[in-house]
Amino acid sequence: MxxxxxxxxxxxxxxxxxxxxxxxxxxxxxxxxxxxxxxxxxxxxxxxxPEYKRHQIYTVSNIEVEDTDGMLMGSPSFSYNLLDNLFYKLDNAEAVSGYIVEPGLKVLTVPGSEKVYEVMKRRTDTKYFKIIDYEFIAGRPFSQAEFESGARKLVVSDRMAEKIFGSAEAAVGKTVSVDFSDYEICGVFREGSALNSMSYNHVITPYTDDENYNSSYDECCGRYQALILTDNPDGMTSEIEDYYQKYKSTHEGRELVFPNQPRSAVIRALNPRNDEDFxxxxxxxxxxxxxxxxxxxxxxxxxxxxxxxxxxxxxxxxxxxxxxxxxxxxxxxxxxxxxxxxxxxxxxxxxxxxxxxxxxxxxxxxxxxxxxxxxxxxxxxxxxxxxxxxxxxxxxxxxxxxxxxxxxxxxxxxxxxxxxxxxxxxx
Amino acid sequence: MSTIIKLTDVSKIYRTKTIETQALDSVNLDINTGEFVSIMGPSGCGKSTLLNIIGLLDKPTTGTVELCGRTAEGLKDKALARLRNETLGFVFQSFHLIPTLSVLDNVTVPLIYRPGSRNNRKLALEALDKVGLSHRVHHMPSQLSGGQAQRVAIARAIVGNPSIVLADEPCGNLDSKMSGEIMDLLHSLNREDGRTIVMVTHNEDQARATDRIIHFFDGRRVE
Known part of the structure; x- marks a missing residue:
């Protein structure tokens, strides 16, 4: 019919x-x-x-700290101290990844070549690869041991690897210089779209490649942001709120807060500026x-x-x-x-x-x-x-x-x- | 002979906001199985309205219509459609073939609305063979002459093997030669297959060739 x-x-x-x-x-x-x-x-x-787990991913970035004298300090990122003592210790998170925010593009060169490439670099930890599901075409991500030792290892996107070395396979084991520091390429991942800001990178290095990675100008404000993978957002939020109370009680009334955070990746996409009246x-x-x-x-x-x-x-x-x-x-x-x-x-x-x-x-x-x-x-x-x-x-x-x-x-x-x-x- | 069409006290009034027109006025009519009946009368006397009411295409304002012993009163759209499909075949003055369908598909139309119908193509080919058009099955209606188009319309009217064929001025748009062919075809359907045929016509010669002539004037039967 x-x-x-x-x-x-x-x-x-x-x-x-x-x-x-x-x-x-x-x-x-x-x-x-x-x-x-x-x-x-x-x-x-x-x-x-590679953001397959988007619905389980939460982000934390900007922080506000109020001193006893009423002075309010805000920062788009927080300190390593909070990453280590609060976020890495969350019981209700399946994985937490901290990363250093480095705006702008970095310069990548290859020893023996005069060519200069502009790359987007992310400095992070090994948990990042658990939260963001990159497909590795060649090699592997840097290991936990390499991360902890501050080894100068680097993973590069396939597009960039092909541009520089002709193929993904040829890139593994090679040395490149990023912002004048040498790194050995240990893996090549399939590049995502630039429209996905949580995962779009050309090169990824351990943030421990800088020995001052854990220093910051303030106990709370600093250079870090975090991605949190969790199935229990309420439990995670409750843990963070407990930490606020604990912090307040041990710091003579000094208060810290991550306004409207952690935010789900979905809410972050719809309200990127984290407007209060969203x-x-x-x-x-x-x-x-x-x-x-x-x-x-x-x-x-x-x-x-x-x-x-x-x-x-x-x-x-x-x-x-x-x-x-x-x-x-x-x-x-x-x-x-x-x-x-x-x-x-x-x-x-x-x-x-x-x-x-x-x-x-x-x-x-x-x-x-x-x-x-x-x-x-x-x-x-x-x-x-x-x-x-x-x-x-x-x-x-x-x-x-x-x-x-x-x-x-x-x-x-x-x-x-x-x-x-x-x-x-x-x- | 048994009565196959029975109209009892049928009236039809068309109403608009300002005018009321009585198209049929208390018509009683019995037509027997196998009869070939002509309906004649001047334009606007209610012939076509009568045919539409017999064909269940229109509802009477008052009165009842019975076809093959089944009353049409109170039937819903689905039941009316089924009664039309099983009992009636229509031949129109303007043929009314569907221009987007081939000859074969046009003839198949009544069968596709019949629940459980099988061998539609075979039945349609047989009907086309009967009207002498089996060589035109894949033509489109626009490729046919008037006489051929009316033959296709007759094939469509009989493909579902209805007991009654209603023909509304079937030769109205045809020349005399083609009209003769179409009338021969209708007579053969009546004689050979025993179908009851009710035909509206203005042509006295065609009417005289049928079993009975019913005259209408101003919505009433006249003797």
């Missing part, structure tokens, strides 16, 4: 080329705009390489309204077109009714036929989506960058990885959008047409 509907839809398409073309193009544009919107949010929120529901409502507008406006136009075509098809529908078709059956037929056109528009819309994402990546990055702590630097390639763009969720989402658009645009005109008396269009 569905084959028959699709056959007829194909005939309709051939016989009404102008209508079909406008309908398909209109659908394609609607689906492209909604799919781009969906992909932006998919990249922000869904578990994509309201998740208002963000959800706003995005739902945007999505609805992106769907309703084309649906209204398409609905008008379908209503016009239904007038022309009244005769056919009446003939079918006179030979035994029920209104329900005909409604389903019209929806299936329309679905054929909508799916055609959907396929073109998806192609349009990928073309737009390919051609207008700057715009996309700007959309996400505003919410994702991006480093807008020319050395960073702002690409969307295949697992972001070709994720099953994106296809299922696009299909659902097709179905919704189909229902929104065809249901009312079809229902209205089918309520007309049979004899009205039969002579």
């Amino acid at each position: 569905i084959t028959t509907h699709f056959k007829q839809a194909w005939q309709l398409l051939r016989q009404n080329k102008l209508f079909s073309t406008i309908y398909i193009v209109g659908t394609a544009l609607a689906i492209a705009s909604t799919t781009i919107f969906a992909i932006i949010y998919y990249v922000k929120l869904a578990p994509v390489y 309201d998740l529901m208002s963000v959800v409502r706003l995005n739902f309204l945007i999505l609805l507008t992106l769907l309703i406006v084309p649906a209204l136009n398409l609905s008008g077109m379908i209503a016009g075509r239904m007038d022309a098809r009244n005769e056919e529908l009446s003939v079918r009714k006179s030979f035994g078709a029920t209104s329900r059956r005909l409604l389903s037929q019209v929806l299936w036929e329309n679905m054929f056109l909508t799916l055609a528009g959907g396929i073109i819309g998806l192609c349009l989506t990928y073309l737009t994402l390919y051609a207008a990546s700057d715009f996309i990055v700007a959309s996400i960058g505003a919410a994702g702590q991006m480093w807008m630097d020319s050395a960073i390639e702002m690409h969307l990885t295949p697992d972001m763009m070709f994720a099953p969720a994106v296809f299922v989402g696009a299909l659902l959008i097709c179905v919704v658009l189909n229902l929104m645009s065809a249901l009312i005109p079809a229902w209205h047409a089918l309520r007309q008396p049979i004899v009205k269009s039969m002579k």
Whole structure:
């Protein structure tokens, strides 16, 4: 039966080329705009390489310390002391990784070569590789023993390794200089997308490579931020609050707080600046309204077109009714036929989506960058990885959008047409 | 002979905000199984309305319609559709073939709405063979002449083997030669298959060739 509907839809398409073309193009544009919107949010929120554990990851960065005299001190990062005495000791965390925030790009050179590369460097610990699931193409991450000894080991992304040495395999064991300090490459990982700020790096070194790694200008403020992997966020928060109390009682009223933290990676993506008055529901409502507008406006136009075509098809529908078709059956037929056109528009819309994402990546990055702590630097390639763009969720989402658009645009005109008396269009 | 179509005191009034038009006025009618009946009368006398009511395409304002001993009163959309599908075949003046379907697919239409129907293609080919169009099965309606289109419409009307064929001016859009062919075909369906045929016509010659003529004037039967 569905084959028959699709056959007829194909005939309709051939016989009404102008209508079909406008309908398909209109659908394609609607689906492209909604799919781009969906992909932006998919990249922000869904578990994509190498941030597969996004929904278990929490972040801690800025700290506020209030002295007894009421002086408030704030810092975008905290001290090693807190990393070691608070976060590393959390019982309710599966893994905690501290890393040193070093803004900007670093200079990488290869001994014997005059070439200079700009790289994004992360200084962290071995737990980072437990939280962020990098795929190692060659070699391995630096070990705990190497981390503890402060060995100058380094892992590099495959793109960077290929750029410098021609292949990932050729990079392992080689020495490179980063900001004039030599490191031996021990592993090559598959690079993620620059849109994922927790995991986008070119090179990763142990933060112990600097012997002053545990020093800071203040007992609480410092250079560190943390990623926490946990299944028990409430327990973790409770532990941190206990620490606040303990700290206050042992420091003569001095208070410390990590405002609105730890934050889940999802909340961090939606509220990158950690605004105090952030309201998740208002963000959800706003995005739902945007999505609805992106769907309703084309649906209204398409609905008008379908209503016009239904007038022309009244005769056919009446003939079918006179030979035994029920209104329900005909409604389903019209929806299936329309679905054929909508799916055609959907396929073109998806192609349009990928073309737009390919051609207008700057715009996309700007959309996400505003919410994702991006480093807008020319050395960073702002690409969307295949697992972001070709994720099953994106296809299922696009299909659902097709179905919704189909229902929104065809249901009312079809229902209205089918309520007309049979004899009205039969002579 | 048993009565296959029975109309009892059927009236039909079309109402708008300002005007009320009585299309049929207390019509009583019995048509027997296997009869070929013509309905005649001037334009606007209610012939087509009567045919629509017999064909369950329209509901009477008052009165009852019985087809094959089953009353149509109070039936819901699904039951009416089923009764139409099993009992009736329609032939229209303007053919009303579906332009996006091939000849074969047009003829198959009544079968796809019949629950459990099998061998649809075979039955459609047989019906097309009967009207002499088995060589045109893959043509589209736009590729047919008027006479051929009406033959396809007749094939569609009989493919589901209905007891009653309702023909609303089946030769109204055809020239005399083609009209003769279509009338021959309808007569053969009546004689050979024993189908009951109710035909609306303006043509007295065509009407005289049928078993009975029923005259209408201003929504009433006249003798």
